[in-house]
Amino acid sequence: xxxxxxxxxxxxxxxxxxxxxxxxxxxxxxxxxxxxxxxxxxxxxxxxxxxxxxxxxxxxxxxxxxxxxxxxxxxxxxxxxxxxxxxxxxxxxxxxxxxxxxxxxxxxxxxxxxxxxxxxxxxxxxxxxxxxxxxxxxxxxxxxxxxxxxxxxxxxxxxxxxxxxxxxxxxxxxxxxxxxxxxxxxxxxxxxxxxxxxxxxxxxxxxxxxxxxxxxxxxxxxxxxxxxxxxxxxxxxxxxxxxxxxxxxxxxxxxxxxxxxxxxxxxxxxxxxxxxxxxxxxxxxxxxxxxxxxxxxxxxxxxxxxxxxxxxxxxxxxxxxxxxxxxxxxxxxxxxxxxxxxxxxxxxxxxxxxxxxxxxxxxxxxxxxxxxxxxxxxxxxxxxxxxxxxxxxxxxxxxxxxxxxxxxxxxxxxxxxxxxxxxxxxxxxxxxxxxxxxxxxxxxxxxxxxxxxxxxxxxxxxxxxxxxxxxxxxxxxxxxxxxxxxxxxxxxxxxxxxxxxxxxxxxxxxxxxxxxxxxxxxxxxxxxxxxxxxxxxxxxxxxxxxxxxxxxxxxxxxxxxxxxxxxxxxxxxxxxxxxxxxxxxxxxxxxxxxxxxxxxxxxxxxxxxxxxxxxxxxxxxxxxxxxxxxxxxxxxxxxxxxxxxxxxxxxxxxxxx
Numbered sequence: 001x002x003x004x005x006x007x008x009x010x011x012x013x014x015x016x017x018x019x020x021x022x023x024x025x026x027x028x029x030x031x032x033x034x035x036x037x038x039x040x041x042x043x044x045x046x047x048x049x050x051x052x053x054x055x056x057x058x059x060x061x062x063x064x065x066x067x068x069x070x071x072x073x074x075x076x077x078x079x080x081x082x083x084x085x086x087x088x089x090x091x092x093x094x095x096x097x098x099x100x101x102x103x104x105x106x107x108x109x110x111x112x113x114x115x116x117x118x119x120x121x122x123x124x125x126x127x128x129x130x131x132x133x134x135x136x137x138x139x140x141x142x143x144x145x146x147x148x149x150x151x152x153x154x155x156x157x158x159x160x161x162x163x164x165x166x167x168x169x170x171x172x173x174x175x176x177x178x179x180x181x182x183x184x185x186x187x188x189x190x191x192x193x194x195x196x197x198x199x200x201x202x203x204x205x206x207x208x209x210x211x212x213x214x215x216x217x218x219x220x221x222x223x224x225x226x227x228x229x230x231x232x233x234x235x236x237x238x239x240x241x242x243x244x245x246x247x248x249x250x251x252x253x254x255x256x257x258x259x260x261x262x263x264x265x266x267x268x269x270x271x272x273x274x275x276x277x278x279x280x281x282x283x284x285x286x287x288x289x290x291x292x293x294x295x296x297x298x299x300x301x302x303x304x305x306x307x308x309x310x311x312x313x314x315x316x317x318x319x320x321x322x323x324x325x326x327x328x329x330x331x332x333x334x335x336x337x338x339x340x341x342x343x344x345x346x347x348x349x350x351x352x353x354x355x356x357x358x359x360x361x362x363x364x365x366x367x368x369x370x371x372x373x374x375x376x377x378x379x380x381x382x383x384x385x386x387x388x389x390x391x392x393x394x395x396x397x398x399x400x401x402x403x404x405x406x407x408x409x410x411x412x413x414x415x416x417x418x419x420x421x422x423x424x425x426x427x428x429x430x431x432x433x434x435x436x437x438x439x440x441x442x443x444x445x446x447x448x449x450x451x452x453x454x455x456x457x458x459x460x461x462x463x464x465x466x467x468x469x470x471x472x473x474x475x476x477x478x479x480x481x482x483x484x485x486x487x488x489x490x491x492x493x494x495x496x497x498x499x500x501x502x503x504x505x506x507x508x509x510x511x512x513x514x515x516x517x518x519x520x521x522x523x524x525x526x527x528x529x530x531x532x533x534x535x536x537x538x539x540x541x542x543x544x545x546x547x548x549x550x551x552x553x554x555x556x557x558x559x560x561x562x563x564x565x566x567x568x569x570x571x572x573x574x575x576x577x578x579x580x581x582x583x584x585x586x587x588x589x590x591x592x593x594x595x596x597x598x599x600x601x602x603x604x605x606x607x608x609x610x611x612x613x614x615x616x617x618x619x620x621x622x623x624x625x626x627x628x629x630x631x632x633x634x635x636x637x638x639x640x641x642x643x644x645x646x647x648x649x650x651x652x653x654x655x656x657x
Contacts, residue, residue, distance in 0.1 A: 024240050026213050027220040030098050035504050036227055039235065042494050042508045044433045044550070046231045049095055051088035056230035056548065058083060061106060061222060065200065070162040071113040073155055074148035080106050081148075103223045107200065114197045117159050121190060124160065128186040132178060135167040166193065184265045192263070195303050205303040228506060233546040234493055235508045243497045243505035250371055250409055250498060255315045257338045259285070263304045266290055270323075278338040285336055286325060293322025293335075313340050344375060350382040351402075352389060355640070357647070360395030362640060363387070366402040370409030370417065370464040379409070380416035387420070387449055398452040398643040400636065401468075404482065404534070408463025411492065411513070415440045418471045420448040421478065422583035425516060426558045427471050430492050432511040439558065439565055443574075445581040452646040453478030456639045457526060458534050459541045462487035466521040467513065474517040476586030479529040479593065479646070481639045483536065488543035490514075490522030491550055514555050522552040529593055530600050532638045535617050559585055592649050599645050600638060610634050 040047050058080045066072055079087070080102075091102050124131060138161065149155035167189050171178055178185065198205065202215035209215075221239060228237040238246065248254045258277015262269050270289045273280040291299055294310045302310070313319055316339065323334045351366040365386045372378045383401075390396050408414075415427045419442030428440040455469045457480055466486045472478045495507035514520050523543050531537075543549045561582060563571050604610050613634065 026217040027224070028213070028216060029100055029220060031504075032100065032220060032223055032227070033095065033098055035224055035237070035506070038504070039228060039231060039506065039508045042510050043231055043235065044491075044509050044511055049092065049227075051085070051092055053227065053230045054088055054091045054095065055083055057223070057226040058102065058106065060229050060547075061103060061226040062110075064222065064225065065110055066113075068158070068162055069148045070155070070159045071117055072109065072148060073152065074150055076109055076113065077148050080109075100220075100223060103226075104219060107219050107222075110200050111202075114201055118194075118197075120156055120159060121163060121193075124163070125186050125190060128182040131164060131167060131186055132171060132182040135164045135171050138164050138168055163189070163193070181265055188263065188265060191303070195305060205301075205306060228508070230548070232491070232509050233543065233549045234489070234491055236506060238497065238505040238507075240505060247497050250369075250373070255340060255342050257311065257319065257321075257340055258343050261291070261304075261307070267292070268299065268304060268307050274343055277343045278341055279336075282336055282338060284334065285321070285323065289323040289325050289334070291321060292324050292333075293320075295320050296322075315340055315342060344373075344377060349377075349379070350386050352386045354390055354393060357397050357644070358395075360397045361390060361393050362643060362647075363390040363396050363399045364402060364636065364640070365390075365399065366404075367406060367417070367465075369406055370411075370413035372410045372413050378416070379413045380420065383417055384420060384448060396449075396451060398454075398647045399449060400454045400456055400639050400643060401478075402456045402636070403461045403465040403469060404456055404458035404635070405460040406462070406465035407460065407487075408465055408489070411440070411464060411467070414464035414467040415442055418442060418468050419444050421450075421453060421472055422475050423447055424578050424581040425475070425583040426561055427516065428467055429514040429516075429518070429555055429558065430511045431514070431555060437555070437565070439561070441561070441578070443578050445577065447477070447583075450477070452643055452650060454639050454643050454646070455480050456636065457482035457486050457528060458635075459483045459485070459487060459525075459536045459539070461526070462489045466490070466526050467515060469526045470515040470517075470519060470521055473526065473529070474515050474519070474585070475583050476589055477583070479589050479596070479642075480526060481530045481532055481642055482528050482635060483533055484531050485525035485527050485542075486521065487541065488521060488523045488525035490520040490543075490552065509550065512550070512553070516558055518555045518557040520552050520554055522550060524552055529589075530597050530642055532600065532604065532635050533614070533617075534635050535613075538617050588650070588653075589646070592646075595649070596642055596645055600642055603641055604638065607634070610638075 036049065040049075046053065062072070062077060062080055066077075069077075083091075083102075087102070094101060149158055167186065170185050170189055195205065198207075199218045202210045202218065204210060210218075221237075224237040228235050244254075256277070258274035258279045259270050260272040260274070262271035267290045269291070270279075270285060270287055272287060273285060279285045291307065293299065294307065297310070299307050299310070311319060318337060318339050320335060320337045323336065325332045325334055349368060349371070351368075353364040353366075354361040355364075356362075363386075365383065367379055367383055370379045387396070387399070390399075411428065411430075418427045422442060424441065424443050424445050426439050426441050430438045430440070432438075453472065455472055455478055457465070457469055461469065461482075466489065469480050469486065473480050490512055491509045492511040492513050493507040494510045496502035497505055497507065512520055512522060525542065559582075561579065563574050563579075566574055609632070
C-alpha cells in the first residue's frame with residue numbers, strides 16, 4: 001500500500017520488545033571511511049567512493065530527515081539536492097581525508113529548520129481543541145508532496161498539515177479518550193516528534209546540549225546510513241537498537257523481560273506480555289499497568305527511549321519495576337522483581353487453518369518469514385510440523401501456502417522450505433561480482449508433501465518468499481495465485497546483524513540470485529499463474545519503485561545438475577544418492593492452467609463483493625465510503641476454489657487412467 005511520506009518520517013515506535021546488549025563505543029568521523037571500505041569489499045559492483053555516490057548520499061541524508069518536504073524550503077535544500085560538480089569533487093577530496101564538512105553543514109541547516117518549525121508548533125499548540133478538530137477532518141486526506149516549498153507561507157502550511165495528520169493517528173488510537181484530553185494528546189505528539197528532532201539538534205530530553213562527541217556520533221551515524229544506502233536499495237547501516245530489532249525478527253528470539261511497551265496519555269504502559277517471558281511467568285504484571293519506577297528511580301520525566309535504555313541488561317541480571325495499576329476503587333502500586341532471560345517468540349511464525357473437503361481437509365498455512373534461531377527454531381521445521389498437524393485431521397487433499405506479506409529472511413531456509421515440495425535439485429543459484437556462482441541444493445530425495453499445491457502471493461512477498469514461489473513454479477509442483485507479481489527483490493545480502501560482537505552492524509548486497517530455471521526475480525518478481533488481486537496489487541510497491549535498484553538479468557537453467565561446483569570427493573556421493581532423485585520439471589499443472597484460469601475468471605466476475613472491491617481499489621466509484629464488500633479474505637477464498645479445481649481435475653485424471 002502507498003505509505004504517506006509524512007508517516008514514514010513521523011512514525012514513532014510505541015511498542016518495543018525490551019532488548020539487552022552492551023552499549024557500543026560512540027562513532028567518530030574516522031569510522032566512516034573504515035566502515036565504507038568493508039562495504040566496498042563486499043559489494044557486488046560498487047568498489048570505491050565516487051562523486052555519484054556522494055551526490056546520492058546527500059539526497060538520502062535529507063530524505064531520511066524530511067521525506068515529506070515539510071521542514072526545508074527549496075532554496076535551502078538545493079545546495080544538497082543539486083550540488084555542483086565542483087562541490088562534489090571537494091567532497092570526494094575531503095572524504096579521503098576523513099573530513100565531512102558538507103554533511104555537518106547540511107545538519108546545521110536541518111537544525112535551523114527544526115527551530116523554525118518548533119516556533120510554529122508552539123503557536124498552534126496554544127489551541128489544542130482546534131488542532132484535534134482539524135486532525136479529525138484530515139484523517140483520510142491523501143497528501144503527495146514531490147517538490148520543496150518555494151515560499152515560507154507554503155512551507156508553514158505543509159508542516160501544519162503534517163503535524164495535524166500525525167495527531168490524527170493518536171486520535172484514532174485513543175478513540176473515546178479524546179474529549180477533554182486534547183491538550184494531553186497534543187503534548188504527547190509534540191513529545192514524540194521532539195524526541196526524534198533532538199538527535200539532529202544535539203540535545204537531550206531536557207533540551208540540554210549533548211557533549212560534542214555524542215553530537216558527532218549521531219551525525220556520523222546518519223552519514224553512514226546515507227552512504228551505505230547510496231550503494232543500492234538494500235545496502236544499509238544500522239544502529240545497535242535497529243540491528244537488535246532485525247535480529248529478533250530473523251531469529252524469532254530475544255533476551256529481556258518480555259514486555260511490549262506503549263507510550264500513552266498517562267505514561268508508559270504494559271501493552272502486552274510475551275508468552276513464556278519473565279514478566280509473563282511472574283504472574284504479577286498485567287496489561288495496562290503503568291511503569292512509574294525502574295530500579296527505584298522515577299520515570300516521570302523520562303522519554304520513552306530513556307525508559308527503554310534503563311530496562312536493558314544482560315541475561316541473568318535483575319531489574320525491579322514499580323507499577324501503577326488502575327483498580328476499581330483506587331490505583332494500586334506494585335513492585336515486581338524480574339530476572340532477564342532468553343525468550344522464544346511464539347507469534348508471527350506459522351498460522352494453520354483448514355476446511356473440510358470430502359472425507360479429508362484442505363490445509364491453509366501462513367508462513368510469515370524465513371527464520372532460523374536458537375533451540376532449533378526454523379521456518380522449515382515449523383512448516384513441516386504444520387503439515388503433520390493438518391494430516392492428523394484426515395487426508396490432506398490440497399494445500400495453500402500463504403506467503404503474502406512475507407518479506408523474506410534466511411536464504412538457507414528458503415532452500416529447506418522448497419525442499420519439502422520437491423525431491424532433490426537446485427533451488428537457488430547465486431552469482432557474485434567476480435561472476436563466480438554457487439548452487440544451493442536440497443538433497444532430501446523425497447517430497448514431504450506431493451499433493452495439489454498453491455503458493456499465495458502479494459506484492460509484499462519478497463526475497464526468500466520469492467525464491468520459494470518461483471522454484472515451486474519452475475519445477476511445476478504447484479501454481480502461484482495472487483497479485484500480478486511479487487515485490488521483485490532478487491539480490492543477496494551479507495549481514496553482520498546476527499554475528500557475535502561485530503564492530504559495525506550492516507547488510508550489503510553481494511550478489512544476485514536465480515532459481516533453477518535461470519530466472520531472476522529482481523525487478524520483475526514472480527508472476528502469478530492466476531491473478532487474484534489484493535488492494536496492494538494496484539499500488540506502487542516493489543523493487544522497481546525504490547531508488548538505486550540493481551537491474552535484472554538471467555543465467556542458464558540447471559534442471560540437469562552438472563555438479564560443476566561440487567568437490568570431486570563429495571561428487572561421488574551426489575552421483576550415487578542425489579542425481580537419481582532429481583526433481584523433474586512437471587507439466588501437468590501447466591497443461592490444465594488455461595482451464596483453471598477460465599474457471600477463476602468466471603467465479604470472480606460473478607462475485608459481486610469482489611467486483612465491488614475492484615471498483616473501490618481502482619477508485620472507480622466515489623465516495624468510496626459508500627461501498628460495502630464484506631470482510632472476508634477473498635484472495636484466500638479464491639485460492640481455495642482454484643485448489644478445489646486442481647484436486648478434482650487431478651482425481652478425474654487418475655480415475656481415467
